[in-house]
Amino acid sequence: MTSTTGGPRLRADAERNRQRIIAGAGELIRERGPDAPMEELAQRSGVGVGTLYRRFPDRHRLVREVAVDMFRRAVDAATTAVAAQPQGWSALVCLIRFCGEPEIGALSGALRGWLAEHRDDDAELRGLTATWLGHFESVVHKAQSEGAMRTDIDGVEVLRLISLVTCRMPELPAKANREATARYLDVIIDGLRG
Amino acid sequence: MTSTTGGPRLRADAERNRQRIIAGAGELIRERGPDAPMEELAQRSGVGVGTLYRRFPDRHRLVREVAVDMFRRAVDAATTAVAAQPQGWSALVCLIRFCGEPEIGALSGALRGWLAEHRDDDAELRGLTATWLGHFESVVHKAQSEGAMRTDIDGVEVLRLISLVTCRMPELPAKANREATARYLDVIIDGLRG
């Protein structure tokens, strides 16, 4: 159903719209959560509701695709980061900072509850999160075995903690959000040091 | 209208209902946010919607009272904590851990957005938050001047960070929530050390 897992090929304009919707919906979900009005989700992507529903049969499916897209990008980044950093600790820091990007952190924060509730019913999502978590945990283990990171917390929990602090705070302007998130991650990185 | 600001004294049973509602609503708001259905807010408090509306003219007012009640308890605790701890740092740790209590942390997490949006229109709320923040900041300053705490982050931000990580995660059972929150606060406390 996703563009990469098959399903019938879409017409060029339809595929373009699909991408715009995933991007636009991701943006609004970051700000207002996965319950944002469908009408606004459509508007933000510059399409009508009808188009939204033609591409994604219901809200659940839309949110799912946004989540899948997010995890794909996260996995890509993780792969790169790990390859580029010789030390576990520096790879970990790199990954955590990557989670500070709004497109990842704010979104994963907004989706945390939704994912907890729906991940188990969805094989592809389960697979992707497992892959992402696997990358993250192996970096955590490496950092821990280097003696660089505390050992009383594991990868899952670090990820949860990060998704909490990277939540977008709609009351602050975008710039303040980025700065605050960065500062919070600094604190957490220091707090994780062994 | 609030009992302390001098609305008309309520009949004993009415006052009892008022308290039950504030407690019950706080509990549900922690779990489902300030948009929880009024009907459920009433149920959780063991009253009918009619009673809820008789005591609080609309949702805004109910949430406000829940917030006011929370800040009162926070201020009390802060006063005690500060008095009992000679060192700034230990008082700070004490306050932060106090924020781990669900009745404070999970609630303030759930109310963060609401407060940001409405605090400014409400003198009493402004006063209370200012008091609470004042206590907290003075402890932070003291800890910083002791050299025990990093200086690149201030009290407001620490509070925001705490309200983020103390959010209730409805996908986890109550016990797991408490433990996770405690662990996150440990990480943060270590991250704040100077």
Place this chain on the structure above:
Amino acid sequence: MTSTTGGPRLRADAERNRQRIIAGAGELIRERGPDAPMEELAQRSGVGVGTLYRRFPDRHRLVREVAVDMFRRAVDAATTAVAAQPQGWSALVCLIRFCGEPEIGALSGALRGWLAEHRDDDAELRGLTATWLGHFESVVHKAQSEGAMRTDIDGVEVLRLISLVTCRMPELPAKANREATARYLDVIIDGLRG
């Protein structure tokens, strides 16, 4: 859930509304089928949509109660009719004519498809239709054993045939509908004679 099978007793006005809704909805369903807009179903009963939904959680449930109510009345009538008529054939004619009443025949015509699709999932409905059909079939058998009725058609089919010809024809005014239905039933009664 139905008023007779229990559920918590409703307040007097609520129970009155419940009855008005079942009556009003039955009327509109006769004319426009079980897909009639909920708004109009409410209007026809003189209540708002909200009230409709408070009493019946969704369309399915509303239609179901209308159907249950119809079968109750049919069973009552059948019992009476059978008791009053010594001959199987005359009891049968009596029952068939009873099905000409719009509150029964037009409604059962409008509900035929719906019932076929949902009866099996609903024990009470299954029971009621079985009872009604039982009464009808025993009258049919009696008439057949008297030699008064043809034997190449059974009770179920006669009922289906009746529900077809008693369908309301919205293009005709009410009076014409009644007359036409009566005439069609005359033809069928004559056609059923042995």
Place this chain on the structure above:
Amino acid sequence: MTSTTGGPRLRADAERNRQRIIAGAGELIRERGPDAPMEELAQRSGVGVGTLYRRFPDRHRLVREVAVDMFRRAVDAATTAVAAQPQGWSALVCLIRFCGEPEIGALSGALRGWLAEHRDDDAELRGLTATWLGHFESVVHKAQSEGAMRTDIDGVEVLRLISLVTCRMPELPAKANREATARYLDVIIDGLRG
């Protein structure tokens, strides 16, 4: 616009599509009524919606053509039947049985309401139905004057009765539908005997 009333001659493939659509739409209308989704009407005919709309400007026009086509076939059959049967009664039985064919009876059943509502606004349809009814009524009169048929019901009403009992019952499989319809018509034929 209709092929016989002299719209512009269509290209061969376009005309072929036109016929496929009329056939396919007739089939689906029999099963789901004249409100069946346009998308499904197109699918059933093996074309896209666009093509459907190119051939028929809106739903009304499509249904109309399906109705016109049905009446043409009915008139043809009536002419043949009447010519072949010397007796009025046997011609009538022949016509009634012809109405048992799904392509006529089930369709006319499904279209009954639609026709009642729209026939008067459409000269060609009025003409065709008048012709068909004329044939039918003359057969009815002949049968009545032979003393073979009851006289308390006229041609229009017999046709209405037939269109009621020949309605498709989607809850039954195709074969059961045919058999049930045949049996119902037997009953009615016997009921019409003088």
Place this chain on the structure above:
DNA sequence: CATGAATGAGCCTTCATTCAT
């Protein structure tokens, strides 16, 4: 010309709030 995408109006359902008991 044939197709299938895009649009927006309409109906279903929920829920904040008001009102009758």
Place this chain on the structure above:
DNA sequence: TATGAATGAAGGCTCATTCAT
């Protein structure tokens, strides 16, 4: 006074119709 019923406005989803490919 406490309750739960009634209301209507708001948001989800479907589908008739129009338009780009």
